[in-house]
Amino acid sequence: MRIPSFIYLERYRNEGTRTYSSQAAYTEAREQYRPNAAHSGFEMRLFEVPRDRMIVYTANPASALSAAYLGQHRVMFGIHPQVLELCPDDPYVRETLSMCAGRKHIAVQPSSSTRTLYVEDPHMPHAIKLHFPFKISRYGRRMRHEVLEQAINISQELEDGIGQLDHRFAFLREVIAVAHENLQPGTARGENWGYLVRELTPFPNISDDCRLIPGFALYGRDFFDPESSLLLYDLIGNCDPLEFILENIMLPIIRHWVDCFLHFGYLLEPHGQNVIFEVGAGNIISRIVHRDLNLGIDIHRRRDVGLPDHGSNRYNRMEHNAFHSITYDRFMGGHFFDRIATACLEKYPDLSREDFTRPCLKEFDRVFPEHRHYMPDTVWYFSQQRDRFNKPLYQDTGARPEWRP
Numbered sequence: 001m002r003i004p005s006f007i008y009l010e011r012y013r014n015e016g017t018r019t020y021s022s023q024a025a026y027t028e029a030r031e032q033y034r035p036n037a038a039h040s041g042f043e044m045r046l047f048e049v050p051r052d053r054m055i056v057y058t059a060n061p062a063s064a065l066s067a068a069y070l071g072q073h074r075v076m077f078g079i080h081p082q083v084l085e086l087c088p089d090d091p092y093v094r095e096t097l098s099m100c101a102g103r104k105h106i107a108v109q110p111s112s113s114t115r116t117l118y119v120e121d122p123h124m125p126h127a128i129k130l131h132f133p134f135k136i137s138r139y140g141r142r143m144r145h146e147v148l149e150q151a152i153n154i155s156q157e158l159e160d161g162i163g164q165l166d167h168r169f170a171f172l173r174e175v176i177a178v179a180h181e182n183l184q185p186g187t188a189r190g191e192n193w194g195y196l197v198r199e200l201t202p203f204p205n206i207s208d209d210c211r212l213i214p215g216f217a218l219y220g221r222d223f224f225d226p227e228s229s230l231l232l233y234d235l236i237g238n239c240d241p242l243e244f245i246l247e248n249i250m251l252p253i254i255r256h257w258v259d260c261f262l263h264f265g266y267l268l269e270p271h272g273q274n275v276i277f278e279v280g281a282g283n284i285i286s287r288i289v290h291r292d293l294n295l296g297i298d299i300h301r302r303r304d305v306g307l308p309d310h311g312s313n314r315y316n317r318m319e320h321n322a323f324h325s326i327t328y329d330r331f332m333g334g335h336f337f338d339r340i341a342t343a344c345l346e347k348y349p350d351l352s353r354e355d356f357t358r359p360c361l362k363e364f365d366r367v368f369p370e371h372r373h374y375m376p377d378t379v380w381y382f383s384q385q386r387d388r389f390n391k392p393l394y395q396d397t398g399a400r401p402e403w404r405p
């Protein structure tokens with residue numbers, strides 16, 4: 001079996017997957033910037049701006065990345081081309097252009113999330129995640145200052161604490177963030193925005209000889225060849241399908257969700273777009289690579305384990321346990337595991353849904369015996385109502401969880 005390149009899978013093995021909510025397929029990205037469109041990428045501009053006018057965060061970046069983005073006196077600032085085209089009056093676009101001392105054009109390709117772009121760099125594979133205040137699925141995709149700071153904090157803390165996680169846990173480090181200073185200090189929250197640099201080599205770096213497969217590509221259809229077989233079936237090959245899926249996909253992801261919660265108070269969001277499978281020789285899944293570090297943080301759990309509270313950054317701090325259920329029951333269970341189980345039941349009709357859910361809820365109970373203290377009894381999801389920043393509120397669906405007891 002030949003596994004296509006990671007970028008190909010990101011862009012073109014994602015058809016038919018965005019059905020998990022009524023808004024999942026919605027995008028305001030222009031055709032030429034969408035991942036699933038027949039272009040080979042586009043150019044974007046990096047603006048050279050004075051370092052002392054910007055806010056810079058780092059989490060131990062590889063020296064090649066620091067050299068490319070962070071000078072002693074100047075730093076590079078990335079803006080998505082659609083923002084330059086449609087938001088010329090945004091105060092931070094204007095500010096960037098007014099203090100820009102030079103420009104660099106780089107070739108990029110959109111990732112599955114659209115606003116994260118792969119930089120074509122043969123020496124140091126990396127991506128940049130950009131402010132994109134257009135709606136994709138449920139949200140406008142902003143990259144505000146406090147969101148950037150939080151991602152860098154989490155990347156550093158996960159890197160430092162990696163010994164507490166099991167050997168099949170890996171993640172993509174988010175190592176550099178650059179944001180504008182707040183030009184409107186009177187507003188209810190800082191709207192100053194920026195971008196971040198993400199490494200593409202899974203951390204810890206153990207082997208260069210691995211392939212990466214985004215989670216959704218296991219059950220997504222091919223954009224150019226809709227009849228080709230699902231990667232999930234190819235990977236199962238002659239293995240026992242139930243054992244393969246439980247041991248390589250579902251149970252390790254449950255353990256990672258629980259471990260990140262117990263050790264750090266993080267609410268991992270393991271839906272099909274945030275999980276990547278690292279596949280080694282013989283197409284064996286060696287590790288689960290987690291990406292996207294803008295996580296909810298349970299402040300009670302952090303206090304319970306004596307962790308610092310990341311200073312004044314208030315972003316995504318959860319005082320309530322609703323979001324725990326959204327990430328576990330819906331992002332992981334509903335958006336991801338359900339699709340894998342369904343794909344499997346179509347091919348192996350002797351299996352039942354309970355064959356998947358039963359071992360998962362047992363494992364959750366085993367690794368997280370105190371779960372009732374932290375999780376709600378029912379499943380929560382987004383409501384149609386929004387807060388004053390247009391962020392969806394949460395609501396109790398009343399449904400019983402299926403992927404935990």
Ligand SMILES: Nc1ncnc2c1ncn2[C@@H]1O[C@H](COP(=O)(O)OP(=O)(O)OP(=O)(O)O)[C@@H](O)[C@H]1O
Pocket residue numbers: 014017018024111112113114115116129136137141216269271272273274291292293294
């Ligand atoms: N199969 C998929 N499942 C879930 N989300 C998907 C899928 N394909 C594309 N997406 C898109 O990926 C994004 C998922 O949101 P999320 O907050 O995880 O990512 P992000 O923060 O925008 O980017 P990144 O994952 O690069 O950090 C949404 O824009 C969603 O529309």
Ligand SMILES: [Mg+2]
Pocket residue numbers: 113273274291292
């Ligand atoms: Mg994501």
